[in-house]
Amino acid sequence: MRKRSFILLTFLVVSTVIAYLVYQEFFTSEDIYLKIEKNYYVSFNSKFVNLTIKLYGLTEGGKNITLEVFDGNSLVNSTNLFLTIGIKAVSFRLPYSIRNPLLKIRWDGKLKTIGIELNDKTIVRVEGRHIVLVIKKRNFDLFKDPLDWIRKLDMAYEAYAELVGDVPYNGAKIVIEEVDKYPGGWAVAGNPIKWYSPYIPDAIKQVNEGDWLFGILHEIGHDFDLDYRWVWNAEFSANFKMVYVAEKLKAKIKEYGVWYDYSDPNGKTLDDFYAMMAAKTGETNVLKDWLRHNDAATDKFLKVKNMIGWEPFKKTYRAWLNLSSDEIPKTPEGKLNLFVYYLCVFSGKDLTQQFIEWGFPISSETVTKVREVLGSQP
Numbered sequence: 273m274r275k276r277s278f279i280l281l282t283f284l285v286v287s288t289v290i291a292y293l294v295y296q297e298f299f300t301s302e303d304i305y306l307k308i309e310k311n312y313y314v315s316f317n318s319k320f321v322n323l324t325i326k327l328y329g330l331t332e333g334g335k336n337i338t339l340e341v342f343d344g345n346s347l348v349n350s351t352n353l354f355l356t357i358g359i360k361a362v363s364f365r366l367p368y369s370i371r372n373p374l375l376k377i378r379w380d381g382k383l384k385t386i387g388i389e390l391n392d393k394t395i396v397r398v399e400g401r402h403i404v405l406v407i408k409k410r411n412f413d414l415f416k417d418p419l420d421w422i423r424k425l426d427m428a429y430e431a432y433a434e435l436v437g438d439v440p441y442n443g444a445k446i447v448i449e450e451v452d453k454y455p456g457g458w459a460v461a462g463n464p465i466k467w468y469s470p471y472i473p474d475a476i477k478q479v480n481e482g483d484w485l486f487g488i489l490h491e492i493g494h495d496f497d498l499d500y501r502w503v504w505n506a507e508f509s510a511n512f513k514m515v516y517v518a519e520k521l522k523a524k525i526k527e528y529g530v531w532y533d534y535s536d537p538n539g540k541t542l543d544d545f546y547a548m549m550a551a552k553t554g555e556t557n558v559l560k561d562w563l564r565h566n567d568a569a570t571d572k573f574l575k576v577k578n579m580i581g582w583e584p585f586k587k588t589y590r591a592w593l594n595l596s597s598d599e600i601p602k603t604p605e606g607k608l609n610l611f612v613y614y615l616c617v618f619s620g621k622d623l624t625q626q627f628i629e630w631g632f633p634i635s636s637e638t639v640t641k642v643r644e645v646l647g648s649q650p
């Protein structure tokens with residue numbers, strides 16, 4: 273008995289915290305305890321309200337339970353189940369347009385009615401092929417066409433995979449989740465990508481203008497640095513890869529109020545953006561800090577991309593993926609040198625002098641290795 277009370281108390285404490293976080297509802301009596309999770313669900317081929325009811329049986333012997341969902345006075349869905357000690361979960365798909373769902377629970381001649389609140393804070397789960405957006409209803413409703421944006425992010429995911437040759441999180445969908453607690457930036461990479469709630473409405477306005485959204489493409493870019501094995505500066509690495517995505521998909525991106533529109537043959541590109549950033553810090557010709565001035569460094573790598581194309585970069589990322597952990601350089605300089613070495617090998621061009629002129633610390637060993645490999649080629 274004491275153990276059971278303790279379990280119940282634990283349920284209550286844990287559930288209260290969760291209820292606060294994700295707007296769950298729960299109900300408890302001496303013989304059953306239940307938790308209700310609800311969200312809107314939208315995908316390319318369906319939309320509905322998802323209701324999941326988790327029942328925790330607290331007494332031995334078991335009991336018959338009937339669950340009914342009403343919309344006002346009309347019965348929408350119902351099910352019967354037999355609950356013994358343990359947990360059972362039941363999910364209902366309710367019409368997306370449902371207004372005031374009521375859950376009625378009947379057991380042992382008892383009846384409990386719970387009003388389920390769907391409001392502007394209820395979470396909407398927008399499910400794409402690779403990307404899932406988890407966002408409050410009031411923000412979701414600001415989108416002109418949320419699935420159009422999810423489709424763009426799905427395509428971006430595929431382009432990143434094509435560039436580096438692998439996917440993060442073993443291919444699990446990447447969730448972009450609205451968070452109320454400041455995650456440490458406008459958005460923060462990972463799975464989920466945490467997107468700070470107060471910034472979302474303005475971002476959606478930009479999406480409605482056709483913007484693919486630099487910030488979110490950038491965070492997905494971080495996720496495609498996989499275990500960061502080739503990364504000497506994370507911002508450089510995320511942004512550089514993003515340019516491939518923008519070029520490949522003819523994306524339209526607004527940054528600092530300026531459009532970089534790859535669908536317009538005369539439009540500015542991110543190459544222009546990074547050239548401008550390098551000029552701003554006086555690093556058009558030589559870097560002042562190759563490691564920390566990531567925008568100026570991105571400008572130089574984009575110039576290399578324009579000389580040799582993306583293929584040597586694709587081969588470079590794949591070569592890194594084939595390294596065993598003890599072959600991966602540990603220092604930023606070591607990573608840079610191996611990266612440039614691969615670019616030279618796969619492009620068949622000695623780029624070392626160009627990188628040295630720009631102020632990158634390319635070692636004499638790398639220069640020698642590149643000359644040996646390229647010199648021996650027919």
Ligand SMILES: [Zn+2]
Pocket residue numbers: 490494506507510
């Ligand atoms: Zn970043």
